[in-house]
Amino acid sequence: MSLHGGRRTKDEQDAFVVELGYALFSAVFAAGVVFGAVVGPALLFDLPGAVESLLWQGGKWLAVVLLAARVISVLMRFRRAAQPSQPGRTNPDS
Template sequence: MTTYGGRRTQAERDAITVEIGYALCSAAFAAAVVFGAVAGPALLFDLPDTAELLLLRGGTVLAPVLFALRVVSVLLRFRASAQPSQPGRTSPDS
């Protein structure tokens, strides 16, 4: 994002802020959906104790793992796509 150790512009800081917000919101939504899909049946239906326990623990484990993976993947993708082209060369899409 910066050019050779220089300071970031306001537009670059805003882009990073928006991307972090998007990463957190989309990760929270995905984690909630996964938790609901895995642990939901245990909360809605009268299941045997073992099945209920497994579903609740599975949802409790999968949701934070998915949250972390989603945040990292969105932020790494943003960082990789923000690489500037080589200075002094014409961009292919110009």
């Protein structure tokens, strides 16, 4: 919602779309790096079946949790930044 309680302006919608794209891209990248770091030893070395399975499962779940946490944190930070510091007053930079 916009700061005045009505519908979002086109600029606000565009800013949200850009922020959502950044959140998704950075989350997928971070999750991929973590997944690769956790699963990498299972691909490089001949490990026992239980250890290899544990690394695959752990990497998968850690990547999913990191992806969700990253998207949520970026969007929450964007939401907080959209709030005026002094309601009812104009921004001195405007």
